[in-house]
Amino acid sequence: MGEKIKTMIASSEITSETNYLSRRDFIKAAGLFLGGAGLLAACDTTFPPVSEPSLSPTTTLPSQDRLTTYEDITNFNNYYEFTPDKTRVASLAKDFRVSPWNIEIGGLVHKQKTLGIEDVLSKFPREERVYRLRCVEGWSMVIPWMGFELNQILKEVEPMLSAKYIKFTTLNDPEQMPGLNSGFYPWPYSEGLRLDEAMHNLTILATGLYGKELPNQNGAPLRLVVPWKYGFKSAKAIVKIELVAEQPPTFWNTIAPNEYGFYSNVNPNVPHPRWPQMTERRIGETGRRPTLFLNGYAEEVGHLYDGMNLVENY
Amino acid sequence: MDITRLQFFAHLTAWVPAILLVWDYLTGGLTADPVQTVTQRTGRAAIFFLVLSLSCTPLNILTGYKGTIRIRRALGLYSFMYAALHMIVFFVLDYRLDFSLIFLENFNKLYLWLGFCSFLLLSALAITSYPWWMRLLGKAWKILHRSVYIVGLLTVLHHLFARKGNLISLQGDIGAPLVYGVIVVILLVLRTPIIKRWWIQKRLKLKLPREFPGLILRYLDKPLF
Ligand code: HEM
Numbered sequence: 001m002g003e004k005i006k007t008m009i010a011s012s013e014i015t016s017e018t019n020y021l022s023r024r025d026f027i028k029a030a031g032l033f034l035g036g037a038g039l040l041a042a043c044d045t046t047f048p049p050v051s052e053p054s055l056s057p058t059t060t061l062p063s064q065d066r067l068t069t070y071e072d073i074t075n076f077n078n079y080y081e082f083t084p085d086k087t088r089v090a091s092l093a094k095d096f097r098v099s100p101w102n103i104e105i106g107g108l109v110h111k112q113k114t115l116g117i118e119d120v121l122s123k124f125p126r127e128e129r130v131y132r133l134r135c136v137e138g139w140s141m142v143i144p145w146m147g148f149e150l151n152q153i154l155k156e157v158e159p160m161l162s163a164k165y166i167k168f169t170t171l172n173d174p175e176q177m178p179g180l181n182s183g184f185y186p187w188p189y190s191e192g193l194r195l196d197e198a199m200h201n202l203t204i205l206a207t208g209l210y211g212k213e214l215p216n217q218n219g220a221p222l223r224l225v226v227p228w229k230y231g232f233k234s235a236k237a238i239v240k241i242e243l244v245a246e247q248p249p250t251f252w253n254t255i256a257p258n259e260y261g262f263y264s265n266v267n268p269n270v271p272h273p274r275w276p277q278m279t280e281r282r283i284g285e286t287g288r289r290p291t292l293f294l295n296g297y298a299e300e301v302g303h304l305y306d307g308m309n310l311v312e313n314y
Numbered sequence: 315m316d317i318t319r320l321q322f323f324a325h326l327t328a329w330v331p332a333i334l335l336v337w338d339y340l341t342g343g344l345t346a347d348p349v350q351t352v353t354q355r356t357g358r359a360a361i362f363f364l365v366l367s368l369s370c371t372p373l374n375i376l377t378g379y380k381g382t383i384r385i386r387r388a389l390g391l392y393s394f395m396y397a398a399l400h401m402i403v404f405f406v407l408d409y410r411l412d413f414s415l416i417f418l419e420n421f422n423k424l425y426l427w428l429g430f431c432s433f434l435l436l437s438a439l440a441i442t443s444y445p446w447w448m449r450l451l452g453k454a455w456k457i458l459h460r461s462v463y464i465v466g467l468l469t470v471l472h473h474l475f476a477r478k479g480n481l482i483s484l485q486g487d488i489g490a491p492l493v494y495g496v497i498v499v500i501l502l503v504l505r506t507p508i509i510k511r512w513w514i515q516k517r518l519k520l521k522l523p524r525e526f527p528g529l530i531l532r533y534l535d536k537p538l539f
Binding site for chain 2: 068071072075076080084086087137138139182184185186252254255256259271273274276277278279281283284287288
């Protein structure tokens with residue numbers, strides 16, 4: 001298990017990004033959830049052998065992971081509830097109302113709950129998690145999230161034994177989210193995880209980034225972050241969390257099942273009909289770097305998929 | 315100078331996407347992922363001018379106005395210019411000419427093969443667009459250059475499959491390519507000999523009102539200076 005860093009720093013102590021960046025050395029020393037990842041990609045024997053030839057040597061030199069700038073993280077957002085244009089989300093989400101905000105947690109649970117966002121913030125202490133984010137479109141970032149493990153909230157509601165999956169639903173308010181007026185999509189946005197994936201301690205609900213409140217364009221007030229899966233699995237502006245018995249339908253999987261599977265684990269061995277999956281462009285860098293198996297978190301989460309064919313279950 | 319106002323506007327418009335790209339490059343407006351942004355923007359400019367060029371002849375058939383024919387070739391060449399930039403960004407900026415990686419990542423992507431075929435054909439048309447080739451090839455030139463409709467269809471499919479979505483369930487980010495698709499099909503229909511003959515006869519019989527559009531057309535056909 002990767003070493004967990006809990007930096008319980010009040011957001012008031014972190015005044016600026018510059019200040020923040022000066023802590024980067026400390027963050028690096030802590031190992032984060034980034035370390036050692038380069039080694040993991042090639043040597044996992046529980047998975048079917050790679051069918052494609054490996055990359056040419058020039059592309060396999062992983063350089064160090066550096067934090068993506070706050071500017072880039074908050075101005076380049078895939079958030080179709082607002083618009084498919086990544087650069088326009090920030091301005092369209094400017095006046096999004098994140099309070100009052102209720103999150104309903106129900107389904108196959110013993111203690112159904114509706115929590116206000118302020119309850120969530122006070123009940124679950126935030127910690128910092130620096131994760132890679134790999135978008136299925138072939139670009140990636142490194143983001144210092146603030147949040148808490150999803151399993152904390154799940155333990156509160158006590159899932160029934162029959163609960164096998166978990167479904168997340170995003171706010172469906174066309175007045176605030178202009179993208180919802182497009183008839184081309186099966187709104188509302190919904191995503192899902194297997195319960196063991198949801199319980200894993202890398203899976204967090206994020207309420208902040210860079211030590212600040214979560215910006216609207218990044219999914220405020222509450223979003224999921226599952227760092228070993230493609231970015232679209234991490235639903236934003238969550239209003240409902242349901243525990244269910246069957247694998248729930250998910251947004252992109254409904255639109256194009258052959259392109260976006262339920263699992264959607266980052267996997268350089270599963271080609272996508274459109275985007276490159278063996279390599280990625282890291283935002284802020286030039287050139288391409290190899291995409292890591294399970295986004296570099298194989299050591300932590302690989303066991304969830306023991307005995308599963310991840311090429312078939314993409 | 316015998317350049318008409320219409321020609322002048324056409325050339326002016328054609329440089330707008332390039333100027334905006336340079337402007338955004340200089341002012342840091344190329345987003346966090348400049349490679350994807352420039353790929354998409356040059357691609358969109360290429361299909362836009364391709365479809366404009368494609369519509370010149372059908373517009374001439376529809377209205378009888380001949381001015382569009384004069385800008386047809388230039389628009390096609392601008393489309394080729396943006397398509398070439400688009401391809402260069404992909405090969406040089408994105409993949410650093412790492413051809414083995416380009417192949418490994420992309421050999422299984424249909425939309426790229428469609429784009430590639432489209433580009434090859436478009437290059438052939440661009441090269442042979444000069445009067446010298448027209449004389450050399452004679453009748454074959456006409457046939458060759460009708461294949462611009464194939465370029466149109468290939469490009470629409472390339473565009474469609476480059477977008478997140480699904481044609482069969484009509485879902486996803488496919489609005490723009492669908493619009494281009496409908497336009498290209500309509501243009502193709504207008505060029506089928508039966509429709510074309512039927513419409514031209516009808517148009518002559520109808521004696522379409524010339525005054526209002528006529529004024530505009532006379533304005534456009536005036537020499538610039
Ligand atoms: C060798 C030839 C070509 C290559 C390698 C190529 C590559 C690409 C790639 C990688 C994309 C996806 C960009 C992204 O969304 O990340 C794309 C999209 C596109 N390409 Fe091409 N292309 C080629 C030829 C063409 C040609 C000839 C045209 C037009 C005449 C064209 C027009 C477009 C358009 C309109 C898009 C959609 C952009 C958008 O998302 O709005 N491409 N192409």
